[in-house]
Amino acid sequence: MSASGEHNINLYNRKELFLSGIADVCEFTENTVEMTLDEGYLGIDGECLRIDKFDSETGNIRILGNICAITYYNKGLSQKKTKKKKT
Secondary structure: OOOOOOOEEEEEOOOEEEEEOOOEEEEEOOOEEEEEEOOEEEEEEEEEEEEEEEEOOOOEEEEEEEEEEEEEEOOOHHHHHHHHHHO
16 A cells, blocks of 8 residues: 555546545445555445455556446444444
8 A cells, every 4th residue: 555645546437446445345245345545444335346356565556447436434343334224
């Protein structure tokens, strides 16, 4: 991952998502990908999601599928999950 904590998103036609600055993938299903960033968490919601490539050294990831939502969370993962269940 970048030493500066830089994070970028490139989304193409809601089907192909490239991200940089990813520290780790916390959870993955065909409907959700949850990742950690330097400053919190990032959640991707969609359908038929799959991680095509993830390089933990560079922090780059490519996700394919039907992307429906990209959500940032600044608090801990347990608070994120609680918040998500309420909506």
